[in-house]
Each structure stands twice: as structure tokens, then as C-alpha cells.
Amino acid sequence: YSILHLFSTNQLIYPKSYASDNGLFASFYQNVLCNAQKVNNETLGKILQKNHSAAFFMDRSISLMNSHQPTSPGSTNEGYASVDKFREKVSLTTYDDYRDYTERMIYNGEKNLMTSDPIIYFNTSSGTTAKMKYIPMTASMLGDFAPLVHVSKDIVWKSLPSSTLPSRAQLLFEMRNGKKVEMFGRSKNNIPMGPLTHFISSLPSTSEYRRIVSTLTLLPYDLMEEINDSQISTFVQLVFAMAVPDINSYTVAFSPAFIHTIKIIENDFEEISLCISSCNFNASSLIRKKNYDPKLLDKLNDALNEITIEYGGDQYRNERASYIRQECQKKNAPGILHRLWPSLTYVSTTTGGTFAMHKEEIQFYCGEKVPLINAVFYAASEGIFGMLASIHTDEYFLLPTTVFFEFIKEEDVHQAQPKTLLISEIEPGNRYELVCTTSPGLVRYRLGDIVNCTRFLSRSDDLVSLPSEPKEIPRIPLISMAYRVGSLLDVFGEKTSEQHVLNALQLTICQWKHQGIPVDIINYTTYAKLDASSAYYVIFLELIEREKKRSSSRSATSRSKYG
Known part of the structure; x- marks a missing residue:
């Protein structure tokens, strides 16, 4: 192939x-x-x-x-x-x-x-x-993978009710990472090096493969690569996604990053709405604070205007911004993703292994009508292993x-x-x-x-x-x-896995709830303390109050505005 x-x-x-x-x-x-x-x-x-x-x-x-x-x-x-x-x-x-x-x-x-x-x-x-x-x-590694992408799509669509299949061309949102090709580290004979998620950006602009991938993104790929600040890149990609009403799928590679995008939508919908209604990214305090390149902002504004013109120009932008505000102000209502994009067919992120701890929260954001699916491929830097x-x-x-x-x-x-x-x-x-x-x-x-x-x-x-x-x-x-x-954590040769720790934490949270402590776990990290007289595990927890879980409330650990 x-x-x-x-x-x-x-x-x-x-x-x-x-x-x-x-x-x-x-x-x-x-x-x-x-x-x-x-x-x-x-x-x-x-x-x-x-x-x-x-x-x-x-x-x-x-x-x-x-x-x-x-x-x-x-x-x-x-x-x-x-x-x-x-x-x-x-x-x-x-x-x-x-x-x-x-x-x-x-x-x-x-x-x-x-x-x-x-x-x-x-x-x-x-x-x-x-x-x-x-x-x-x-x-050749990519060539082996290529036909499997089609097979994976077949599996996804076969698993969905036929009534949910869109009849028109899809608009896909996938949070991407990238940078300009000249920004990559290079080997002695000029082979680019970087994370797997940046691979497409390493291809020259004349690459047909890169050109076709670019047609599947809302934000033009070359513009996304010019944004060298990850916070701004995430914000800009979300503005482009929210500027259109008919996205069919919403994908973020890892579930913590998926939740991060929702928090940005919940916390910053006012500025997102202003960027859309004005077609001007200077409406973002984050972008103003960082005094971002005005020439790049002009390009982004023009690209946003070009997309929204297809839906009706100024009148559409104002109506879309008003709709976003209306839906995002419903702080405790489930299904924010489905409400923002009624034609959404599914959302996708990693939900297996220890990422399963995020499934309940992400499904709340999806609502009852939109299925949450695991990452379509099980892959790593070494290869693609599962579908x-x-x-x-x-x-x-x-x-x-x-x-x-x-x-x-x-x-x-x-x-x-x-x-x-x-x-x-x-x-x-x-x-x-x-x-x-x-x-x-x-x-x-x-x-x-x-x-x-x-x-x-x-x-x-x-x-x-x-x-x-x-x-x-x-x-x-x-x-x-x-x-x-x-x-694996190993103090006494007991081989404690991530899943063991997660199971214990979830049982602890249940006990706390029975004791009247209404919290849920957002994330955790741990290490073995071996220099004490009796070795033990140190566990850091990120918690959120249960009754405020579905709002933009404070968590038990401090977090910056954009992560």
C-alpha cells in the first residue's frame, strides 16, 4: 500500500x-x-x-x-x-x-x-x-500501518448505530502538536528527531502525505506549527473547533489532556466567544499577556474568518458566540460536548489501564448520547501493536x-x-x-x-x-x-503496580465518602520512600469536592489557568 x-x-x-x-x-x-x-x-x-x-x-x-x-x-x-x-x-x-x-x-x-x-x-x-x-x-513501517487506518474506521462505524452516521463529509477535531520543520533536532545526516506526536511536522511542506493530513484539520497545519507556545496552541485549536457547529468527532490523545481541554472551555468560554464573534485572537488575555507575534495573529484571524464565512459571516459568528455562552453557563449540566456540537458522533482518548480513572468524568462531559471510545490504536515509539x-x-x-x-x-x-x-x-x-x-x-x-x-x-x-x-x-x-x-513500586519485593495503587485509592475515596468527606480523585503520583527507618510509599493526591466536580470549581491542589 x-x-x-x-x-x-x-x-x-x-x-x-x-x-x-x-x-x-x-x-x-x-x-x-x-x-x-x-x-x-x-x-x-x-x-x-x-x-x-x-x-x-x-x-x-x-x-x-x-x-x-x-x-x-x-x-x-x-x-x-x-x-x-x-x-x-x-x-x-x-x-x-x-x-x-x-x-x-x-x-x-x-x-x-x-x-x-x-x-x-x-x-x-x-x-x-x-x-x-x-x-x-x-x-515501510508507515506503509504497513496505512491500510489499518481504514480497517479501524470500519470497526468504529460498524459499532455505531446507522442513524448516527453523518451523510456529509466529516469535520474532525483532533488536538495536535507540532512545530516548524526547521525547529527539529537533526541527526548527522539530517534526519529529524522528536516525539512521535510531532512526526507529521517533520515532513517537508512539499510532502503529499503532509498535505493530505493537513486537509483533515480545522486549523491549517502550517499555522498550527508556527505557534511555539503550547498553551496558546491549545487555546487557538479550541477556538477553531468551537467556531463551527458540526464537528463529528473530538479526539485528544491522552485522557488528562482531554480533561484539560474541557477545563479551558469551561473556564474561558467568554474569551473563546469573543475571539469567535470578533474574529480576533487579541480578545484572549493569554495572547495579549504574551504579546504574541502580530503577523501570526493576523494570519490566524484571517483563517478563522475564512472558516466562519462559510456558515454566514458576522451574523453567524455572533449567534455562535451567544450559543457557546448559553451552553457553557450551564455549570452542572452533563454533555457539554454534545451540546456544543449536536452532530458529534463519538469522542476518543486513552481510557485503558490506569487512564480508566478518568472515564466517568469524561463520559459526563460527553453526555448519554455520545459514546466515549478508547484510543483506536495501541501504539508506541517502537511500533503499532493493537487496534x-x-x-x-x-x-x-x-x-x-x-x-x-x-x-x-x-x-x-x-x-x-x-x-x-x-x-x-x-x-x-x-x-x-x-x-x-x-x-x-x-x-x-x-x-x-x-x-x-x-x-x-x-x-x-x-x-x-x-x-x-x-x-x-x-x-x-x-x-x-x-x-x-x-x-512498579517495590519496597519489600511486593511488586505493586499502578493498577494496585489505583484500586486502593478508589476504595479509600469510597470510604471517605461514607464518612462524609465528599471528594473524588482527579490524579495522583507516588514514589517509594526508602531512606526512612521503615520504608513506605509517599502518595500525592489531586482531589476535587464532589458537589463541585462538574463546575469550574477549585481542586484540592492548585492549578494554573491553562494547566
Whole structure:
């Protein structure tokens, strides 16, 4: 697939084309999911075939699968007869095994160290350590991901009632991050580096991929990148979103950031309304206080005017601003998102794992008519691993075409080289550390994510509807996020996870409520105090009074106006 296939206009923009009985998901289910292990083995063969001549592979004597050996008579490379032989001969790895190779790529500009594919970006991540990690991204990695975007849309629309599907082109709101291309750090041979969320901005302005992505944003992408202040960028993007009445989806990557956008709407709707009615961002005290670039403000004002003219110009802007004030003044009313955008079909943010603590609050903002769905893809700097199984669950399908999967039993994660299981071998009710072999050159890489194997796929009401064939559903595991290995607290060897802490805090909150202390938890952080005579955990809580929870009231910890 071409990368441009990712944004095939006639399918991405018109959702009713997804809601057929013979859509993209049906094909993906029958050809990929029903043959997950076979497909995943083929993915491994292709990865090794592509990268076996790279330095990391040569240094570790990592060969090919016999099924992917070259047919030339002079080939003497001894390959692996099976996946089991590959696992037997090749050790599990962590980032420290790649650090020297990535630093040689970054600082010396060396090529063909981890992959034979051209590297187009280095994802930067500190992970659970203070040392920066550089994870290469290749064009073929994006090519593997491209068709899955369509499949994910098919799953979302199949999970929604047909009456909710918009018949016209969608207006999508997704809070984005970015910066001008010249602002990126660069490797020795000029490859951009930065967070995964900034990847699109790293592409040159002439990129067709970037141009198509830009057509899906309300705020022109090049203007968004010129805003080098994150507070102002968030505010401006919200003004553009609230200036139009017919947004179909509202997406913010992480649930704390999602709630942050709602707090801005609740607290600053007056200034948002003034910016819209006047088509002038100088109506914002934040922007005035920061004495922002007047030339950029003129561009933003012109872009806002251009959007609102389509709806009726001055009269529309005044009516829209008045409507926003009217709805935002209803402090304790549920469904502010649905009231601001009556055509809203769904909202999306991370709701799995420890992010589940925010679900109740976010659903209140959605109201009863708008479903809250988990992030559509389970992804990280290292790759794309899962796709949402339905809007009614936080579970994911594993994606056997993107990486080769292995799994370490939770009780074995402390071992340096534990035995691993394959997709076909994991069982519901168990937790596993994810291990992946990727197209950009990670081999048997311990990701550090612990996932739950929740159940096998079935014809269940809370999952996407399945095609009638095959009649007998194969063993297709579903997973959900549990926690990160590095996030475990460990004072006495008890291995306390984020989920354990969250469960204890939620029980404590319930006890407080029974005792007449009406608070809810907004967020928390914790660490192990090891230098005391008796070690213990220190927990910092952010609380809010229950009766004021749905208003713009003060929380139990101080917060600045914009976060």
C-alpha cells in the first residue's frame, strides 16, 4: 500500500461507506486475524530478510528464516528452520543493546546499522530512565500501518448505530502538536528527531502525505506549527473547533489532556466567544499577556474568518458566540460536548489501564448520547501493536502484520532471558510482557508493557460484528493495557503496580465518602520512600469536592489557568 492510501478521501471522509456487511474489517478478519500466527510468522520472515545484512544483525549472527532464503546458488547462509529455532538462537534485547547503534546513526550519520530501509525519523523517548532513547522510523513501517487506518474506521462505524452516521463529509477535531520543520533536532545526516506526536511536522511542506493530513484539520497545519507556545496552541485549536457547529468527532490523545481541554472551555468560554464573534485572537488575555507575534495573529484571524464565512459571516459568528455562552453557563449540566456540537458522533482518548480513572468524568462531559471510545490504536515509539476491537470495549486486536509478537509471562518478567509464548499460545486471564521484532530493526525487543489477555474473540454484543464465515471462530486473543514494567513500586519485593495503587485509592475515596468527606480523585503520583527507618510509599493526591466536580470549581491542589 502507498502511504497515501492512508487518507483515501472517498473512504475516510464518508463513513457510510464503511458500514456495509462486506467492508474492510471483514476482509481483515478473514485473511489476517483468522490466520494470525501464520501471518505473524510471515511478518518475521520479511523483517529478517530485509534487515539481515544490517550491522546489528551481522554482529549478533542473526540470520533469515529458511522460508525466506535467497534462491541464488551461491547462498550459504544457514537460516532458521522454524520460529522456535529463531527464538532459541537469538537473545531477548533491551534498548541498551541498541544504544551504541542509534548513537552512531545520530552522531556519525552511519547507515545500515539496524535496518536496510531508509530512516525518515527518530522517535525520542526517555522511557522509564533519564537517558534519551532514539527509535528509528521507516517509510515501510508507515506503509504497513496505512491500510489499518481504514480497517479501524470500519470497526468504529460498524459499532455505531446507522442513524448516527453523518451523510456529509466529516469535520474532525483532533488536538495536535507540532512545530516548524526547521525547529527539529537533526541527526548527522539530517534526519529529524522528536516525539512521535510531532512526526507529521517533520515532513517537508512539499510532502503529499503532509498535505493530505493537513486537509483533515480545522486549523491549517502550517499555522498550527508556527505557534511555539503550547498553551496558546491549545487555546487557538479550541477556538477553531468551537467556531463551527458540526464537528463529528473530538479526539485528544491522552485522557488528562482531554480533561484539560474541557477545563479551558469551561473556564474561558467568554474569551473563546469573543475571539469567535470578533474574529480576533487579541480578545484572549493569554495572547495579549504574551504579546504574541502580530503577523501570526493576523494570519490566524484571517483563517478563522475564512472558516466562519462559510456558515454566514458576522451574523453567524455572533449567534455562535451567544450559543457557546448559553451552553457553557450551564455549570452542572452533563454533555457539554454534545451540546456544543449536536452532530458529534463519538469522542476518543486513552481510557485503558490506569487512564480508566478518568472515564466517568469524561463520559459526563460527553453526555448519554455520545459514546466515549478508547484510543483506536495501541501504539508506541517502537511500533503499532493493537487496534480497538469495538467502541464498547477497551480491548485490542493484536496486529500480526506490523511486528512479530512474543509474550513473557508476568511471573517471569524479572528474568533476563525468560521463555516466551506466541500469539497462538497466550491464554485469557493471564498477563504478559510484550516482546516485538520490528521492521526498523528491533529484534526480540522487550517493550516493558504488561498487557492483559482478556478473552478470545466471540460474537459478543460489546464487540464488532463478525462475518458469517468462518462459522467456527479461531482462537483470536484480545488484549488490554495493564501497566509498564518500570512503573512498579517495590519496597519489600511486593511488586505493586499502578493498577494496585489505583484500586486502593478508589476504595479509600469510597470510604471517605461514607464518612462524609465528599471528594473524588482527579490524579495522583507516588514514589517509594526508602531512606526512612521503615520504608513506605509517599502518595500525592489531586482531589476535587464532589458537589463541585462538574463546575469550574477549585481542586484540592492548585492549578494554573491553562494547566
